[in-house]
Amino acid sequence: MTHLPDPAVLVLEDGSRHPGRAYGARGTTLGEVVFATGMSGYQETLTDPSYAGQIVLQTAPHIGNTGMNDEDPESRRIWVSGYIVRDPSRVVSNWRATSSLDDTLERDGIVGISGIDTRAITRVLRSAGSMRGGIFSGDAASLDADEQLRIVREAPQMAGQNLxxxxxxxxxxxxxxxxxxxxxxxxxxxxxxxxxxxxxxxxxxxxxxxxxxxxxxxxxxxxxxxxxxxxxxxxxxxxxxxxxxxxxxxxxxxxxxxxxxxxxxxxxxxxxxxxxxxxxxxxxxxxxxxxxxxxxxxxxxxxxxxxxxxxxxxxxxxxxxxxxxxxxxxxxxxxxxxxxxxxxxxxxxxxxxxxxxxxxxxxxxxxxxxxxxxxxxxxxx
The missing domain is CATH 3.40.50.880 (Class I glutamine amidotransferase (GATase) domain)
Incomplete structure (x- = not known):
């Protein structure tokens, strides 16, 4: 019997909901949802301290195929608040890799989501602008939709924050x-x-x-x-x-x-x-x-x-x-x-x-x- 991945949902402050699959750690994370257009370099993105407080959406559809290694981190840890990808790689194919992206996210407690239409969300953000959002997985995925939206809308705005x-x-x-x-x-x-x-x-x-x-x-x-x-x-x-x-x-x-x-x-x-x-x-x-x-x-x-x-x-x-x-x-x-x-x-x-x-x-x-x-x-x- 095939094991189905845990459900997860991305909730934006405009009230839109984007169901998908849990990726990385399970739980709740909040932040400013932004998109990054690089087709490679996701390890450098994740470990860039400039992304603190942000949930990063990768516009490139396929992420994770080169895994994670011990040579390319840009700082001492992953800083993103959350991570959004469409199609996570099922295998790691790089001779320098020491772990998979999924395992590293889970180890570092980074809540992510996969299997959603990242292009559609990018178009929303390009029109309406970056906005607060939350990823809910594990037990949090079963929270009432109104409660999830309330949690997102009570999160701090990026404007005015000294991080x-x-x-x-x-x-x-x-x-x-x-x-x-x-x-x-x-x-x-x-x-x-x-x-x-x-x-x-x-x-x-x-x-x-x-x-x-x-x-x-x-x-x-x-x-x-x-x-x-x-x-x-x-x-x-x-x-x-x-x-x-x-x-x-x-x-x-x-x-x-x-x-x-x-x-x-x-x-x-x-x-x-x-x-x-x-x-x-x-x-x-x-x-x-x-x-x-x-x-x-x-x-x-x-x-x-x-x-x-x-x-x-x-x-x-x-x-x-x-x-x-x-x-x-x-x-x-x-x-x-x-x-x-x-x-x-x-x-x-x-x-x-x-x-x-x-x-x-x-x-x-x-x-x-x-x-x-x-x-x-x-x-x-």
Missing amino acids: SAEVSVAVAAVTPAVGEKIGNLAVLDLGVKQATLNNLAERGFEVHVLPQNSSFADITAIDPVAVFYSNGPGDPSASDAQVAVLREVLDAKLPYFGICFGNQLFGRALGLGTYKLTFGHRGINQPVRDKATGRVEITAHNHGFAVDAPIEGVFDSPAGYGQVEVSHVGLNDDVVEGLRALDIPAFSVQYHPEAAAGPHDANYLFDRFRDLVVANQKDSE
């Missing part, structure tokens, strides 16, 4: 420089990925990963040649403390590079606003134009918020940091994808140049940062 404390390291950690050392780099860990640290170390930085609540005094205590703000989850408008520290960094004219969340906080430090995107950018196939070169890059994204700034021309920083320009623009919707200060040594991008699962079109940005720091050192001599 960096949940994903950041508690104590400082150091990754040694590879090759000739440029100097110490202070990395504020807002949800940093391992591939980012590796790329920075390979450029000659001794990488000091600092907790998200580090003060400017904590940063200067390591005698840094530059400061880096990482990617991370949550609403940038809820991170006033990190913005205040960043302004001290800019006042000291320390070279600065920020990615993703670090781009949004750089925008705020410059005096710009941020806003929530309708459904965000998530995946490894987002086209971005580098305005300086005209080159179009295919890039990896994971952000639901963006900086509000004029795309064309040079403008004055409202916070008094001189002239600024938007350096990169998203070609799908004209979203600001990068900022460059013209009077201080600082720039940022909204996407992920480390792109552990690919593509690597934007990897040059780490070289650009290294060159900026080296030039600043020469100017200071």
Whole structure:
């Protein structure tokens, strides 16, 4: 007799219900339901701290065929609140795999669902925007539908949440420089990925990963040649403390590079606003134009918020940091994808140049940062 998988249901805050099969751990999970468009790299997605608080839906229909391994995690654990796939692989086919995706989700307590029409849900999210949702399986699958919807609608909205404390390291950690050392780099860990640290170390930085609540005094205590703000989850408008520290960094004219969340906080430090995107950018196939070169890059994204700034021309920083320009623009919707200060040594991008699962079109940005720091050192001599 064939064993039927346990039932599960995805409930969205608009009241729609999507029955399917339990995948991973059984129970209840809540979060903001978002979609990621990558056809590969699911292990890097699951272990990206930027996805904390989110239930991730994979638009690619077949997920899990390469299993999970011990070499590709981007952080110390899986961070997604829940996971949605259409067709989970029945077998693992990769020589590096140490476990199946299903077993890993179950081991880490990640509640998921499979066997639902992910394309239909993606179309809903593209129209209505990302929304709160819940996955109910095991005993929770038998809860009354009205009760399930009530639980979903009482979950917190992503807007206004500061989640960096949940994903950041508690104590400082150091990754040694590879090759000739440029100097110490202070990395504020807002949800940093391992591939980012590796790329920075390979450029000659001794990488000091600092907790998200580090003060400017904590940063200067390591005698840094530059400061880096990482990617991370949550609403940038809820991170006033990190913005205040960043302004001290800019006042000291320390070279600065920020990615993703670090781009949004750089925008705020410059005096710009941020806003929530309708459904965000998530995946490894987002086209971005580098305005300086005209080159179009295919890039990896994971952000639901963006900086509000004029795309064309040079403008004055409202916070008094001189002239600024938007350096990169998203070609799908004209979203600001990068900022460059013209009077201080600082720039940022909204996407992920480390792109552990690919593509690597934007990897040059780490070289650009290294060159900026080296030039600043020469100017200071």
